[in-house]
Amino acid sequence: MKKSFRDFVQALDDGGELLRVNKPVDMRRASALMSQSDKAVMFENIADYPDWRVAGALITSRARLAIALDCGAGEIAARFEERAARPIDPVIVDDGPCQEVVLQGDDVDLSALPFPIMHLFDGGPYLSGTFVVSKDPEYGRNSGSYRMMYRTPRETGIDLVSPSDMRFYYQRALDQGKPLEIAVAVGVHPYEMLAASYKAPIRTDELSIAGGLHGAPVPLVKCKTVDLEVPADAEFVLEGELLPIGWTADEGPFGEFSQISGDVKWNPVFRVKCITRRRDPIFYQLQMPWENDWLAAPVTEAAGLQALRIASVEPVDIRAPVGSCGYWSLIASIKKRPGEGKNALLALLSVAEVKLAIVTDDDIDIHDPDDLDWAMTFRVQADQDLIVVSGARAKHIDPSVKSWELGKGGLPTTAKLGIDATIPEGVPKQLYRRIRTYAADDVRLEDFL
Amino acid sequence: MSPLAKRIVAELEQSPRQFHDVVEDHMDVPWPDFLKAWGEIRAACILGRDDDGAYMIAPADTAV
Ligand SMILES: Cc1cc2nc3c(=O)[nH]c(=O)nc-3n(C[C@H](O)[C@H](O)[C@H](O)COP(=O)(O)O)c2cc1C
Numbered sequence: 001m002k003k004s005f006r007d008f009v010q011a012l013d014d015g016g017e018l019l020r021v022n023k024p025v026d027m028r029r030a031s032a033l034m035s036q037s038d039k040a041v042m043f044e045n046i047a048d049y050p051d052w053r054v055a056g057a058l059i060t061s062r063a064r065l066a067i068a069l070d071c072g073a074g075e076i077a078a079r080f081e082e083r084a085a086r087p088i089d090p091v092i093v094d095d096g097p098c099q100e101v102v103l104q105g106d107d108v109d110l111s112a113l114p115f116p117i118m119h120l121f122d123g124g125p126y127l128s129g130t131f132v133v134s135k136d137p138e139y140g141r142n143s144g145s146y147r148m149m150y151r152t153p154r155e156t157g158i159d160l161v162s163p164s165d166m167r168f169y170y171q172r173a174l175d176q177g178k179p180l181e182i183a184v185a186v187g188v189h190p191y192e193m194l195a196a197s198y199k200a201p202i203r204t205d206e207l208s209i210a211g212g213l214h215g216a217p218v219p220l221v222k223c224k225t226v227d228l229e230v231p232a233d234a235e236f237v238l239e240g241e242l243l244p245i246g247w248t249a250d251e252g253p254f255g256e257f258s259q260i261s262g263d264v265k266w267n268p269v270f271r272v273k274c275i276t277r278r279r280d281p282i283f284y285q286l287q288m289p290w291e292n293d294w295l296a297a298p299v300t301e302a303a304g305l306q307a308l309r310i311a312s313v314e315p316v317d318i319r320a321p322v323g324s325c326g327y328w329s330l331i332a333s334i335k336k337r338p339g340e341g342k343n344a345l346l347a348l349l350s351v352a353e354v355k356l357a358i359v360t361d362d363d364i365d366i367h368d369p370d371d372l373d374w375a376m377t378f379r380v381q382a383d384q385d386l387i388v389v390s391g392a393r394a395k396h397i398d399p400s401v402k403s404w405e406l407g408k409g410g411l412p413t414t415a416k417l418g419i420d421a422t423i424p425e426g427v428p429k430q431l432y433r434r435i436r437t438y439a440a441d442d443v444r445l446e447d448f449l
Numbered sequence: 450m451s452p453l454a455k456r457i458v459a460e461l462e463q464s465p466r467q468f469h470d471v472v473e474d475h476m477d478v479p480w481p482d483f484l485k486a487w488g489e490i491r492a493a494c495i496l497g498r499d500d501d502g503a504y505m506i507a508p509a510d511t512a513v
Pocket of ligand 1: 291
């Protein structure tokens with residue numbers, strides 16, 4: 001059965017991964033409090049917002065990502081890859097909890113939503129965990145996640161600078177002098193968030209990918225004021241339109257997924273016509289950058305697995321570290337045949353933004369930094385085991401590509417590095433026999449306490 | 450404009466301020482009231498941004 005945001009929060013609670021805070025919390029301090037918790041957080045009592053609770057920092061560890069995907073921590077990439085490949089179309093239902101309360105006209109008031117202020121240099125309070133639906137007459141329904149900066153009780157900013165399907169839809173509407181209708185669902189299951197951040201081909205409905213991840217169709221309700229559909233079990237929904245003003249309004253800075261403060265950007269404005277919500281809504285405060293980066297990891301990891309298989313290399317484990325934001329590096333262990341350390345590197349470095357790839361044999365635990373260091377120390381000869389590729393596509397957001405040196409509209413390039421930390425060809429395996437404690441399995445320390 | 454919005458405008462007329470500084474100076478007002486006042490200022494189209502992203506009161510031709 002399709003699971004909801006609430007089901008996920010409950011699963012975190014059942015797994016001992018949720019901290020419930022009962023004292024009243026001011027939304028100007030919510031982010032600071034959340035960032036001090038090593039568990040996911042639910043604020044049960046929000047100062048000045050009696051109807052609302054706030055949940056956040058839900059996915060800030062591999063263990064909690066595994067709870068989201070309902071699998072073991074070592075199975076995340078494979079689970080994502082397998083299920084995303086079997087999309088299930090959504091179904092339209094007559095009603096859903098996200099429309100228990102409908103606010104239109106003078107009742108539309110974004111100041112009545114507990115927007116948090118999250119980072120020191122942010123240009124305003126932000127909605128960070130969105131599932132934004134739009135439609136194009138030719139290309140169909142699209143979903144993505146886009147941040148929204150509070151501007152007025154009826155308007156937010158949106159970051160629509162980077163190339164994306166929704167940016168393309170907006171440009172097409174703008175070319176005709178028309179607004180683009182959008183619906184912003186907040187408080188959806190992580191499967192919907194993963195599908196939204198997945199770079200699906202333009203005619204693919206990400207809601208079908210979400211259905212595949214759930215193994216069940218996503219029930220949708222029709223919006224009240226725009227010709228769009230949203231997940232029926234969302235916590236709340238903002239309906240409205242991106243005004244046909246182009247990239248003219250200031251937006252940001254906002255703590256970026258690259259873990260950098262960011263700049264003021266020039267962007268369109270979202271005018272809200274209608275707010276629908278549950279009677280007892282939970283506001284999802286996605287803690288940037290960590291939750292964004294953890295959500296990116298399975299997608300990058302699945303792409304890495306695919307690239308390895310296409311290169312006929314057998315992957316054993318793969319990891320997109322959150323230190324490189326779930327995008328910029330991949331570490332994989334493989335069952336290696338001669339030469340495949342290098343083949344694997346070439347495959348991994350072809351994945352989207354990946355600029356650092358490390359490949360090990362399958363006796364290395366790639367989740368253990370000490371094990372990885374050991375492999376990189378004793379299995380790597382720098383003059384033989386590094387691959388450097390110059391001039392590959394890059395993202396502006398990486399300061400080391402010096403995109404400010406490019407002219408307006410110029411696209412940066414980057415160098416990519418691969419490290420083959422597999423046992424070099426010609427070195428006998430027994431030279432790597434690891435130290436093992438004598439009689440390790442025969443006694444248990446706790447029996448002696 | 451509400452008295453709170455007027456107070457914030459007067460502060461921004463003195464010097465550019467980061468959003469968090471504006472927030473910190475008004476911790477005594479409930480957050481929804483602050484958000485409403487900020488919305489009034491935004492709607493008046495009198496804000497500008499400096500290179501650091503700080504807000505200021507801008508001349509009409511550069512306001513955002
Ligand atoms: C939490 C989160 C926030 C995001 N915020 C933005 C954003 O503000 N602007 C943007 O261009 N992409 C953002 N992204 C990435 C897009 O959602 C992603 O590129 C997606 O594939 C875009 O979908 P689309 O191309 O189908 O429109 C975000 C991703 C996540 C997970």
